[in-house]
Amino acid sequence: MAYDVQQIRAQFPILNQEIHGRPLVYLDNAATAQKPLRVIEAISDYYLRYNANVHRGVHTLSQRATDAMEGVRESVRAHINAREVAEVIFTRGITDSINIVASGMTTLVEKGQNIVITALEHHSNIVPWQMLCQRTGAELRYFPMNENGELVLNQIDTLIDENTALVAFNHISNALGTINPVEQLLRKAQQVGAWTLVDGAQSGPHAKVDVQEWGVDFFTLSSHKMYGPTGLGVLYGRRERLEELPPHQGGGEMIATVSMEESTYADIPHKFEAGTPHIEGVIGFGAALDFINEVGVEAIAEHEHMLLEYALERTRVIDGFKVIGDTKHKASVLSFLVEGTHPYDLGVLLDQQGVAVRTGQHCTQPIMDAFCIAGTARASFACYNTKEDVDHFVAALEKSVSMLR
Amino acid sequence: MTVNTISERQRALVEEFDFFDNWMDKYNYIIELARALPLLPEEEKSEDQLVQGCQSKVWLKAEKKGDHVLFKADADAIIAKGIVALLVEVFNDQPAAEVAKADLEFLKEIGLQDHLSPTRANGLMSMVKQMKYYALAYAG
Numbered sequence: 093m094a095y096d097v098q099q100i101r102a103q104f105p106i107l108n109q110e111i112h113g114r115p116l117v118y119l120d121n122a123a124t125a126q127k128p129l130r131v132i133e134a135i136s137d138y139y140l141r142y143n144a145n146v147h148r149g150v151h152t153l154s155q156r157a158t159d160a161m162e163g164v165r166e167s168v169r170a171h172i173n174a175r176e177v178a179e180v181i182f183t184r185g186i187t188d189s190i191n192i193v194a195s196g197m198t199t200l201v202e203k204g205q206n207i208v209i210t211a212l213e214h215h216s217n218i219v220p221w222q223m224l225c226q227r228t229g230a231e232l233r234y235f236p237m238n239e240n241g242e243l244v245l246n247q248i249d250t251l252i253d254e255n256t257a258l259v260a261f262n263h264i265s266n267a268l269g270t271i272n273p274v275e276q277l278l279r280k281a282q283q284v285g286a287w288t289l290v291d292g293a294q295s296g297p298h299a300k301v302d303v304q305e306w307g308v309d310f311f312t313l314s315s316h317k318m319y320g321p322t323g324l325g326v327l328y329g330r331r332e333r334l335e336e337l338p339p340h341q342g343g344g345e346m347i348a349t350v351s352m353e354e355s356t357y358a359d360i361p362h363k364f365e366a367g368t369p370h371i372e373g374v375i376g377f378g379a380a381l382d383f384i385n386e387v388g389v390e391a392i393a394e395h396e397h398m399l400l401e402y403a404l405e406r407t408r409v410i411d412g413f414k415v416i417g418d419t420k421h422k423a424s425v426l427s428f429l430v431e432g433t434h435p436y437d438l439g440v441l442l443d444q445q446g447v448a449v450r451t452g453q454h455c456t457q458p459i460m461d462a463f464c465i466a467g468t469a470r471a472s473f474a475c476y477n478t479k480e481d482v483d484h485f486v487a488a489l490e491k492s493v494s495m496l497r
Numbered sequence: 498m499t500v501n502t503i504s505e506r507q508r509a510l511v512e513e514f515d516f517f518d519n520w521m522d523k524y525n526y527i528i529e530l531a532r533a534l535p536l537l538p539e540e541e542k543s544e545d546q547l548v549q550g551c552q553s554k555v556w557l558k559a560e561k562k563g564d565h566v567l568f569k570a571d572a573d574a575i576i577a578k579g580i581v582a583l584l585v586e587v588f589n590d591q592p593a594a595e596v597a598k599a600d601l602e603f604l605k606e607i608g609l610q611d612h613l614s615p616t617r618a619n620g621l622m623s624m625v626k627q628m629k630y631y632a633l634a635y636a637g
């Protein structure tokens with residue numbers, strides 16, 4: 093079946109508006125994706141018809157809300173092919189997901205051990221590990237990258253050793269779009285018995301992931317980057333790991349028994365879900381997953397790749413245009429600079445022409461430092477973008493550059 | 498040599514901006530102001546001259562001349578430089594005491610304050626604050 097981008101666009105009411113008198117061209121999808129109508133409707137339907145607290149009510153509304161929420165847990169399980177539904181934990185977002193693992197590992201890691209990350213990480217996959225190392229005395233190591241923004245793995249056998257407690261890295265770089273060699277890194281980590289965490293912030297909306305095939309211990313997803321609501325993330329964890337990991341927060345929902353002296357904890361996933369969960373978020377995310385599955389992740393990825401190729405071809409002719417992170421294996425992220433212009437200025441003038449891009453460091457200061465730049469402008473594509481969007485973007489960019497030079 | 502008062506200079510800028518009916522043209526004008534602002538030599542762009550709270554790098558230097566204050570500024574992004582140039586245009590070589598207590602009504606009148614995103618508006622306010630600190634120190 094041919095990819096009908098107009099039919100997809102029609103499901104996103106927000107796209108149909110003007111910004112500063114020009115049609116909106118939304119190219120900040122790596123920061124957050126827009127929401128299809130069915131996600132918005134699923135949330136209002138929940139509040140209009142079955143809002144209730146989950147998991148503990150005997151009444152009908154509570155049962156309906158619980159069923160809806162647990163149904164989404166199953167959708168997530170199926171989406172990433174986890175072995176069992178209890179391995180899917182709902183969190184506040186990927187930052188929260190990673191912090192759950194990092195703070196839980198405090199009592200499991202000791203001085204003399206090391207944590208290995210990469211030079212391509214988002215701050216949320218750097219800082220929690222720095223904090224873990226400060227608490228435990230463990231050493232933080234990282235894989236460097238080359239001038240194309242690709243990881244350099246020739247030190248893999250010395251960086252990952254028998255003292256490595258955990259190896260954590262992203263599947264796809266948010267700042268550059270680089271697709272990392274997940275399997276090679278996982279294989280090495282598994283050889284030495286290290287725990288593994290793959291950050292799927294950018295893979296969720298663009299790539300099919302099978303956590304069992306990877307054999308990864310932890311994997312993260314972000315609802316709002318996958319056409320779902322904000323404030324919700326997923327932490328997938330293999331049962332053995334989640335059982336070993338102490339809970340990071342105490343409270344309701346996460347306990348089995350409580351006395352004034354001590355408490356016993358609930359089984360996974362509830363052990364890691366203290367407090368009333370983000371019920372509306374989970375329900376909205378369920379609708380977003382349905383949307384993604386209906387269109388097909390592979391079809392979306394193919395469409396976005398076509399847009400990236402087209403954008404690369406169109407921007408190549410702009411004098412002084414430079415792609416940052418010019419790698420062969422790349423998701424639909426175009427991070428760039430134009431000689432003689434500052435990315436902030438480009439961002440402001442593009443916005444004046446209705447084009448939304450991200451400017452700055454993209455929460456990846458170490459990457460920008462490695463390239464010796466203050467930041468980039470970044471256009472990132474999603475399922476609803478069109479070749480006309482790229483044309484508008486290129487025309488607006490040319491106009492901006494001519495004003496700035 | 499000061500020919501105009503702070504409020505006269507503000508008035509002149511408001512009149513300039515009145516010519517433009519869209520922000521692309523206003524930005525064009527802001528960019529022209531940036532180009533007209535003398536460059537700050539590299540050695541004067543030190544860390545301690547950086548205005549805190551701006552998204553891009555903005556350097557601001559002040560100098561006392563009698564009871565007046567002279568301002569020089571630069572920025573790595575040209576729109577930020579144009580914005581600081583607006584402030585220099587209004588405050589440069591004015592009595593320090595006047596700068597310290599001046600009301601910058603023109604920022605509202607030309608619509609800049611409302612137009613900028615909250616983070617950028619904060620950056621603008623940081624520039625103003627920094628200039629007033631210098632003025633206050635010199636006026637004292």
